Amino acid sequence: MTAPVLPQSPFSDRHFDRAAIMARYPGEFPAAGFAPATALAALVAIGGIVASLVIVAGVTPGAFGLAVIAAGQSIVGGLGEAGQALAAAAALFAGDLSAAGGALASGLGTLITRVAAPLGFAAVVPFMLYVLFVVVDAFRASGSSRALTLLIFGVLVSLLIVGLGVMGFSIARIAAGMSQLGVFAKLMLPPDWGSSGKLALYLHALGETLAIAFLGTLIAATLAFPFGFLAARNAVPVWLLRFVTRRTFDTLRGVDTLIWALIWINVVGLGPFAGVLAIVSSDFGAFGKLFSEAIETADRKPVEGVLSTGGSRLHAVRFGILPQILPVILSQVLYYFESNTRSATIIGIVGAGGIGLHLSESIRTLEWQQVSFLVLMVLVTVAVIDTLSQRLRFAIIGERRAV
Amino acid sequence: MLVIEGLTRRFGTKAAVDDVSLEIPAGSFVGVIGRSGAGKSTLLRLINRLNDPTAGRIRFGDRDVTALGGAALRAWRADCAMIFQQFNLVGRLDVLTNVLLGRLNKVSTGTSVLRLWSADDRAIALSALDSFDMGSFAHQRAESLSGGQQQRVAIARALVQEPKILLADEPIASLDPRNTKLVMDALQRINKEFGITVLCNLHSLDLARAYCDRLVGMAAGKVVFDGRGFDLTDDVARRLYGLEAGDVVDETVPTAPVAAREKAFA
Amino acid sequence: MRADTLPRLDPTVRDRLERGYLYATAARRRRMLVGFGLLVVSILLAGWIAEVQPAKFFANFGSFTKYIHDILPVLHLDAADTGIAEWYWGWKRWLRLLGETLLIAYVGTLVGALGAFLLSFLAAGNLVRSPGLRFAARRFLEFCRTVPEIVFALIFVVAFGLGPVPGVLAIAIHTMGALGKLFSEVVENIDMKPVEGLVSTGAGFVETVRFAVLPQVMTNYASYMLLRFEVNVRGAAIMGYVGAGGIGQDLLEAIRKFYYTDVSAILLMIIITVVAIDMLTETLRHRVLGAEGAR
Ligand SMILES: Nc1ncnc2c1ncn2[C@@H]1O[C@H](COP(=O)(O)OP(=O)(O)O)[C@@H](O)[C@H]1O
Ligand SMILES: [Mg+2]
Numbered sequence: 001m002t003a004p005v006l007p008q009s010p011f012s013d014r015h016f017d018r019a020a021i022m023a024r025y026p027g028e029f030p031a032a033g034f035a036p037a038t039a040l041a042a043l044v045a046i047g048g049i050v051a052s053l054v055i056v057a058g059v060t061p062g063a064f065g066l067a068v069i070a071a072g073q074s075i076v077g078g079l080g081e082a083g084q085a086l087a088a089a090a091a092l093f094a095g096d097l098s099a100a101g102g103a104l105a106s107g108l109g110t111l112i113t114r115v116a117a118p119l120g121f122a123a124v125v126p127f128m129l130y131v132l133f134v135v136v137d138a139f140r141a142s143g144s145s146r147a148l149t150l151l152i153f154g155v156l157v158s159l160l161i162v163g164l165g166v167m168g169f170s171i172a173r174i175a176a177g178m179s180q181l182g183v184f185a186k187l188m189l190p191p192d193w194g195s196s197g198k199l200a201l202y203l204h205a206l207g208e209t210l211a212i213a214f215l216g217t218l219i220a221a222t223l224a225f226p227f228g229f230l231a232a233r234n235a236v237p238v239w240l241l242r243f244v245t246r247r248t249f250d251t252l253r254g255v256d257t258l259i260w261a262l263i264w265i266n267v268v269g270l271g272p273f274a275g276v277l278a279i280v281s282s283d284f285g286a287f288g289k290l291f292s293e294a295i296e297t298a299d300r301k302p303v304e305g306v307l308s309t310g311g312s313r314l315h316a317v318r319f320g321i322l323p324q325i326l327p328v329i330l331s332q333v334l335y336y337f338e339s340n341t342r343s344a345t346i347i348g349i350v351g352a353g354g355i356g357l358h359l360s361e362s363i364r365t366l367e368w369q370q371v372s373f374l375v376l377m378v379l380v381t382v383a384v385i386d387t388l389s390q391r392l393r394f395a396i397i398g399e400r401r402a403v
Numbered sequence: 404m405l406v407i408e409g410l411t412r413r414f415g416t417k418a419a420v421d422d423v424s425l426e427i428p429a430g431s432f433v434g435v436i437g438r439s440g441a442g443k444s445t446l447l448r449l450i451n452r453l454n455d456p457t458a459g460r461i462r463f464g465d466r467d468v469t470a471l472g473g474a475a476l477r478a479w480r481a482d483c484a485m486i487f488q489q490f491n492l493v494g495r496l497d498v499l500t501n502v503l504l505g506r507l508n509k510v511s512t513g514t515s516v517l518r519l520w521s522a523d524d525r526a527i528a529l530s531a532l533d534s535f536d537m538g539s540f541a542h543q544r545a546e547s548l549s550g551g552q553q554q555r556v557a558i559a560r561a562l563v564q565e566p567k568i569l570l571a572d573e574p575i576a577s578l579d580p581r582n583t584k585l586v587m588d589a590l591q592r593i594n595k596e597f598g599i600t601v602l603c604n605l606h607s608l609d610l611a612r613a614y615c616d617r618l619v620g621m622a623a624g625k626v627v628f629d630g631r632g633f634d635l636t637d638d639v640a641r642r643l644y645g646l647e648a649g650d651v652v653d654e655t656v657p658t659a660p661v662a663a664r665e666k667a668f669a
Numbered sequence: 670m671r672a673d674t675l676p677r678l679d680p681t682v683r684d685r686l687e688r689g690y691l692y693a694t695a696a697r698r699r700r701m702l703v704g705f706g707l708l709v710v711s712i713l714l715a716g717w718i719a720e721v722q723p724a725k726f727f728a729n730f731g732s733f734t735k736y737i738h739d740i741l742p743v744l745h746l747d748a749a750d751t752g753i754a755e756w757y758w759g760w761k762r763w764l765r766l767l768g769e770t771l772l773i774a775y776v777g778t779l780v781g782a783l784g785a786f787l788l789s790f791l792a793a794g795n796l797v798r799s800p801g802l803r804f805a806a807r808r809f810l811e812f813c814r815t816v817p818e819i820v821f822a823l824i825f826v827v828a829f830g831l832g833p834v835p836g837v838l839a840i841a842i843h844t845m846g847a848l849g850k851l852f853s854e855v856v857e858n859i860d861m862k863p864v865e866g867l868v869s870t871g872a873g874f875v876e877t878v879r880f881a882v883l884p885q886v887m888t889n890y891a892s893y894m895l896l897r898f899e900v901n902v903r904g905a906a907i908m909g910y911v912g913a914g915g916i917g918q919d920l921l922e923a924i925r926k927f928y929y930t931d932v933s934a935i936l937l938m939i940i941i942t943v944v945a946i947d948m949l950t951e952t953l954r955h956r957v958l959g960a961e962g963a964r
Contacts, residue, residue, distance in 0.1 A: 007429060007598045009565040011527045015597070018523070021530045025538060028499075028525055128783050134516055135786065138883050139891075142497040142518070143542045156779070163776040167769065167833035167914065177829035184828065211715035218712065254943035255936065258819070258907045262924045267733040268726060272719040277726075346817045349911070353719065356820075360911075363823045371824070375816055382815045451869050481871030491866030495884040504880055508871035516879045557866075564870055 041147035045154025052158040052165070067171065071118040078114025082107045109182060117175050129157065188372035198370070202358055206377055208272045209354035210385075212347070213340040216279025221333045224284050228291025234303075235295055235317055245288070252285030257343050261352035272353025279340055279347075290332050291325070298324045334389040341385050345378050404428050405450070405568060405600065410459035412445055419445040421624035422459070429567075432594045432601045434615030436608060438644045442624040443604040447570045450602070451485045452476060463568070481508035484561035486571040490553040494546030498537065498556050501545050502528040505563040524563075531559035535589060551582025558589050568600040569593060576606060587614050608640060740933040757934050763916065767938055769833055770915035773905040777837045778898045781844025785810075786890070788845070789852030790878050795861060810853075813846025818904055822913040833914025840901050840908070851893050852886070859885045891957045895950040902946050906939050 010016065022029050085107030092100035136156070137149045193199040229235040231245040261278035268274050303320035311319065348356025355374060362370040405427040412420040420442045427433055435443045448454045450461060452468065461468040463479070471479050484505070492501050506524045507515055520528075532538045535555040540548065545556060554574060561569055571590060575583040591614055594601045605611045611618055612632035620628030620635070620643045628639055678686075715721075742756040757763075791797055792806040818839045825835030863881040872880070909917025916935060923931035 007567045007600065010531070010562050010593070010597050010599075011565060016527070016530055018526045018530075021526045021533065022522075024533065025529050025541070028529060028541070029522055128780075131783060131787065132779075134879065135883075135887070135890075137517065138879075138887050142500045160776060160779060163772040163837075167772060167776070167837060169834055169837075173829060173834065177825070177834075180828035181824075184824065207718050211718035214711065214715045215719055215721065250944050250947065251940055254903070254940040254947075256903050256907045258910060259920065259924075259936070262921070263736065264733075266736055266924075267729050268722070273721050273726070276719050276721060342815065342817050346819045349819065349823075359820060360823055363820075363827065366827070375820070379812065379815050383811075453865060453869060477871040477873060479871070480869055485866075485869035487862070487866065487869075489862055491862040491869070493863040493866070493881055493884055494860075496880065500880075504867060504872065505870050507867070507873075507876045507880075512873060512875050515876060560866075560870065 035145055035147075037147040038145050038150065041150035041154075045150045045157075048154045048158040049161065052161040071122065071171075074114045074118055078110050082110040082115065085110060105186070109179070112179075112182065117178055118171070121171060121174070132156065184368055187368040190369065191373035191376050192369035193373045194367070194370050202355065202374065202377065205348065205353075205355040205358055206381060208275075209344045209348070209356075210341065210381070212272050212275040212279060212352075212354055213337060213344040215276045216283060216344070217333060217337045217340050219276070220280045220283035221287050221329070221336075223280070224287035224291055225329075227284075227288050228295060229317065231288060231292035232295035234298070234300070235321065246292070249285040249288040249292075252281055253289065254285075255282060257282045257347060258350060261347040261350050265350065265352060270351045270353075275344060275347045275352035275354055278352055279343065283336060283340065286336070287332070291329060294325045294328045294332075295321060331393050334393050338382065338385050338389050341382050342378075404464070405602075406460075406462040407450075408460045408462070410446070410449060410461065411457050412442075412449055412454060413457045418457075418624045420449060420456075423621075423624070423626050425619065425626065425629070427600060427602065429600055430594070430598045431617060432591065432615050433603070433617045433619060434611035435602065435604045435619045435621060436606070436611050436643065437621035439606075441621040443621055444572050445624075446621070447485065447572050447602065447604060450568075451480055451483050451570055453485075477508055481564050482567045484564045484566035484569050486554070486557050486561050486569065486574045488573040488576045490550070490557045492545040492553055492557055492560075494544065496545060497542050498532065498545055498548070499525070499528055499541040501556055502532055502559045502563055505560040508564070527563050528559070531562045532556070535559055535585075549582075551578050551585060554578060554582065554586050555589065558586065558593075562593065566599060568602065571601065571603040573604045573606060575610070583610070590614070608635070740929045740936075742930045742933060756930050759919075759931070759934075763919065763935060763938060766909075766916040766919060767942060770905045770908075770917075771902060771942070773833050773836045773840060773908060773915050774898060774901040777840030777905065778844055778894065778901050780837070781841040782848055782890075782894045782897070784841070784845035785848035785852050788849045789856055790882065792849060792853040793856035795857055795859070796864075796874075796878070796882070806849075807853075810846045810849035813842050814850060815846070816843075818843035819907065819911060822908055822911050826912050831912040833908075836905060836908035836913030836915060839913065840904055843904075844897055844901060848893060848897055852890060855886045855889045855893075856882060888957050892954045895954050895957075899943070899946050899950050903943055906943075 008014070085103050089100045089103035089107055092103055133149075133153050136153045137146070140146065140149050193202060227245055227249075231242050231249065233242065236242065257278050260281040261274055264274040264277040264281070268277065298321050302324065303316045306316045306320040344354050344356075345359070346356050348354035348358070349360045351357060355378065359371065359374045359378075362368075362374065405425075407423055407425040407427075410420055410423045411418060423442075423446060435446065437443055445454060449456050450468070452471065456469055459469070463483075466479065468479055493504070496504075500518070503520050503524060506520070506527070510521070510524065529538060529541065532541060535558060537552060537555050537559065540552065540556075545553060548556065558574075569590070574590070575586050578586060587610060590601055590603060593599050603615065605615075612635070615632060618628065618630065618632055618635055619626055620639070622643055622645070627643060628635060742752065744752040744756070788806050788810060791802055792810060794803060797803045797806075821839035821842055822835050825838050829835045829838070859882060863885070864877055867877040867881040905915050905917075906920075907915075907917045909915045909919065910921050912918070916939065920932070920935045920939070922928070923935060
């Protein structure tokens, strides 16, 4: 037996001839790493980003420097202030617990708004851009040049900066808003419904919301069912009819539920009925589109089977297509019921019934405890509906994903 | 030297690996044999720490492998390359990138995630591919290759890890005879040329006898045989594979079909 | 003649078979019946709670058609250009607001999708071993998608002031929740073999995600993101209702104050935009998914 050899790297100088490999695969080792297309794209991308920064956000090197200085001051000042508050909290801790808690909270608050927020912002933005670049770059076929990645990245980011600038984003505004949110969050706890009279009102409104979602989904699905066939190529081979139906679906879908609610209020007055009609209107379009797609992707073989026995077109639809699409449709309807519970929450904001009215009222009047209570109600309800509809879906059609 | 002491792994109440102790000197070529479900894969996965042991210890030199975590664990995995029956390549990435993935532990995450590989790394990856005649496929998607080609790419990936030990979990179970020989020869070359320890799960006794210095037979999670190929009498082999006396050993121990059936936990 | 060609069963055998069939299907039929009964009761109950009044609906349906009639502009063929100019008298402002709406949707989708991207890997059961981390990520995403974006917008308007800023943030948060769930489901359905391959080489979490997971999921991610962009354009169109920017404010005002033809003018603009975006994202989606299949 030979003495055991120590493991050696297969790529130590003894085994690995780098020059030979580079000579053998010259395409993998571009000279001096300069790819004109990539360099140009990088220039364009960076130029675009810088230009949009300068033009839109008015960020010049000077302004950038000032912002950095301001952030630095905020951090240093915040640290000092927070330190004082925390020290005060520690001092109070022995005696007055509630005062200590207050001081602690204010110290932490200062720490978050004046120190963590600017630091976090300074870290998060480059990080996000890095992630964005990695994601865009992941689409590049390996081995191809990076030029397109750079260009797409440049366009996306420039548009992002233009968007943020035009819409009035600024670090100061975000920081101020965040600290406001912090204050609200504190005021929201614990959730509370106010008076018992209000609780009854809220529960009734929740019932309304559920009723709106339920009826709206059901009626929309029932109405859309026959029209789905009209828009399906394999069920009704009339081009014009299909085109008209599809564009109708698109139009109805294009108008948001909230706008439909506003329109229906003009017709049937304020109240949940308008909400039901609103959900019916926009979901009719959505269901019509989904159903017609389900019909079009149905397997043709059963249809041919029915036709081959002498069945009519109607028979073919009834016995060939329907059994295939019913489970799909059912699962879509159940999925929409859940998502409509959420939509039904918001149409109350315009007065079309449901919990949204109370939600927007309590936000306007800054009754934060009631806001959090109402949000909690919605969260629990949606979670319950979600579980129930999932159960129902499994019970009726077995484990299958909603499409 | 790799030392395994009382290694046990349970799935529920079932012990997939049951109180296994082995000493594997550096530079050896060890074959692990046994019928499907004997615990061969689990043993290798425990060594690479893809699974955590329920009890027992693994030591490599002065490293306690079972106690490693975080960066040290990843460094161990880089030292202990693994080859899988199903190759476990990233099908949608090209061959060269797949091989370069073996260098991940040696480059910084920030640049590797951007696919900024150094010229050195690329040369290393290409030379590994080149040595298995796969250099001309560098830009093809891994999923477009045949099984034998994919396995050679996987071996190249293992090689560029510059491992101290190589674990191969039935590397030839989904390959045809010609590719079987190619892959086994490659493993042998790695072992002989660079002195890298190879631990290889095999179904076929013939192959195990032909390539391995030492055979470890497992049954129901336990080591039931440990010795050289010619020590493995037909009697022992029958016991290993749970055959009736009189059955001819190598006819009833086919390679590919059984392996395919066993896929669930491979 | 014809009857002879059909097989005839012995009546006792037939009865037995038929009873067997009925027995086998009885449970199913009973369940159907109970389900149907429950459905009817729920409909009646919901109708009562939601104050559904079919009579009122049909009595007032005339006012719906009249409303539609009223909001449509009066265009004469011989003076169509002046008619349209009159109809779209505010086109400059509306176009700007429409642009703002698109920007809100774009920025909201991009920021939300980036957040969803990062969180989806933490929420995926097959990548993250720590149940605590996974639980936290999932509950957070659930919260973000369950609270309607307009509610977020209402709160953000108070905190950040009027304008598109709260609209963008609201859409971003909601998008993060909605996409985060879809993304993590995509991750949970990937092939795990490449992941194991990467882990076995000593790659860390980030590298494993980048090289073993991302190549498998990115086409689906892109497709979902494009779908979401289309949804968000519609969502952004109503943000103005609570003062969170976009064209919604003007539409609302037109509806509330009965500026009839303005309603149709703005609605038409929104519908055309939404349909155009729908078609555009659809094409892009097919390109992305098709490119995947072809390679
Ligand atoms: N992840 C797992 N979960 C549950 N049981 C497992 C798992 N992995 C392996 N097993 C069980 O452990 C036993 C050994 O499996 P394995 O190591 O794959 O055997 P071999 O590779 O020798 O065929 C088998 O009975 C298998 O069912
Ligand atoms: Mg196995």
